[in-house]
Amino acid sequence: MxxxxxxxxxxxxxxxxxxxxxxxxxxxxxxxxxxxxxxxxxxxxxxxxxxGLVEAHTHLDKTLYGMPWNRNSVPSNLVAKITNERNSKKRIGLDPARQSARQVALSVGHGTTHIRSHVDVDTEHGLAGVHGVMATREKYADVVDIEIVAFPQSGMLIREGTKELMDEALSLGADVVGGLDPSSMDLDPKGHLDVVFALAEKHGKPIDIHLHEPGELGIFTTRLIIERTRAHAMGGKVTISHAFCLGHNDYLAIGRLLEQLAETGIAIMTTGPADYACPPLIRTLDAGVRVCSGSDGIRDCWGPYGNADMLERAVFLGMRNDLDRDDDILRAVEVVTTGGATVLGLEGxxxxxxxxxxxxxxxxxxxxxxxxxxxxxxxxxxxxxxxxxxxxxxxxxx
Ligand SMILES: [Zn+2]
Incomplete structure (x- = not known):
């Protein structure tokens, strides 16, 4: 140094x-x-x-990279995938410390120097993931900076004891409060956001919520998140990951929502997925919203794809958003560099x-x-x- x-x-x-x-x-x-x-x-x-490239959304604790090939036969719906993963981890011998280190090596090889990783917190596995990724963060502190999001992957309110574990994870050293589909997962958006924002306030940490909810439902939840962010004066400290609802075809409603996200200082993380409507990249950036990107899960129980290359992610953003002009493609590059840096609040x-x-x-x-x-x-x-x-x-x- x-x-x-x-x-x-x-x-x-x-x-x-x-x-x-x-x-x-x-x-x-x-x-x-x-x-x-x-x-x-x-x-x-x-x-x-x-x-250095910024991987602003991944799941270091659960990649199967380097393990025997996992034959995937899980039905393609969110709850089935969550349940299968929760039930598979012990059976296949997933060690979060070992696996997160393997993904770190993959990422660093591709030029990533900062990672924000959501890490599962649930009543089945407790804080095993958080402990594992914290060990990796310490061991590889000289090669990459890792931010840990305490992530209630199996729901917050529907599994009693989860919010206490989230609290413990944040006391232990998790950097960000996670959330998951407040309306469709917990069927209680108010209750879910109460917990998320209370934890953020208590620990003085930012928020990053997975929001897969599509269309009108997602727009409804996004409006609730905007309202909370304003009420708690947390502008600049809240990220909505995926925000598939911004890909909804109601042009005017999305325009209004983007304006409010920009005003409130809420950032958007998009992977540029091939299989879902998702935030329109240029329109979101032009509205003044900070945008970052990430690999999401890499070779995990959810799916076999991903290689942790954030330049490839820029290509996916480009293909998803019909970016062919050089200047537009460079905006995708900005998302995986300075965009990620502003969302993570990186100094220098x-x-x-x-x-x-x-x-x-x-x-x-x-x-x-x-x-x-x-x-x-x-x-x-x-x-x-x-x-x-x-x-x-x-x-x-x-
Ligand atoms: Zn994710």
Whole structure:
């Protein structure tokens, strides 16, 4: 961390080539730099330099990555998937510490330097997931920053004892209060949001609510979340993940909702799913709403997809939202970089002098070309230290 590094011949955000001097984990200068005895010189070979990618929504505690292939035969509905997962974890020997570390390695190899992970809290497994991901967060603190969302995956009110476990998770060190489909899961949106906002107030933590509820129901719940956020003066500290309801076809109603989300300072996380109506990316950004993205579950009991590559996620956002123009595709890149950083409230995020040297190099003619080609990342740095090369992490996991 105290080492001085000169990153030679790199192109910040795909602009002209320059050198970047890194000292004590931060960018000390940008511009032609002469080699010195004290500085280690790294040849960037004209690669594009971006700040580290931000994985703003995943589930580190339950990936099956690296485990024997899980043959999936679960019916395609939310409650069936939740129940199957809760019942499968022990049988298949899912160890949250081991599995979260494996996903961290995958993410860092692709250039991710910050992760927000929802972690299951339920009465069947208690805080096993939170303990596991906290162990990984500590063990790999030098290679990635992990934010933990205490997440009531099996419902908050319908399983007695869950809110007490949520409280305990937040006391232990979870960073964010999670929630899940207040209307359709608990059938009690008021009760659910009472608990979520009370926990946020008690622990002084932000909120990130999974909202899969579609159409009118989702719009109703979103309005309740907006109302609560205003009443608790929590603008800037609330995220709605998925918000599929913003993909509803009532153009005027969605316009009004987007205006209110922007006014209230509520952020939206969208994965750009292929299979659901979802927030229209450009319209949401143009309304002034902060937007971040994430892989969601990677190779878990829910489904077999995902590889933790946030540049691939930018491509999915582009394909879902019909983004073909270069400037539009770059807005998807912003979502997986600065968008995520603003939602997570990261200090010193960027490639300017003074910013934290959390960086990724990407090969490509232009940034758009680099994104659509998404070649292995030549170099990833965390606080000025090289943590991955040529797409592979420089550390091992179990
Ligand atoms: Zn999720």
């Amino acid at each position: 105290d080492q001085t590094v000169i990153l030679k011949n790199v192109r910040p955000w795909g602009e002209s080539a320059t050198d970047v001097l890194i000292r004590e984990g931060r960018i000390a200068a940008v511009g032609p730099a002469a080699a010195t005895m004290e500085a280690q010189s790294v040849d960037g070979r004209g690669a594009i330099l971006l700040p 995020y960027g490639v300017k002098v003074g910013d934290v040297a959390d960086l990724v190099l990407i090969d490509g003619e232009t940034l758009t070309e680099a994104v659509v080609s998404r070649r292995p990342r030549p170099l990833v740095m965390k606080r000025g230290r090289v943590v991955a090369r040529d797409g592979a992490p420089l550390f091992t996991t179990e």
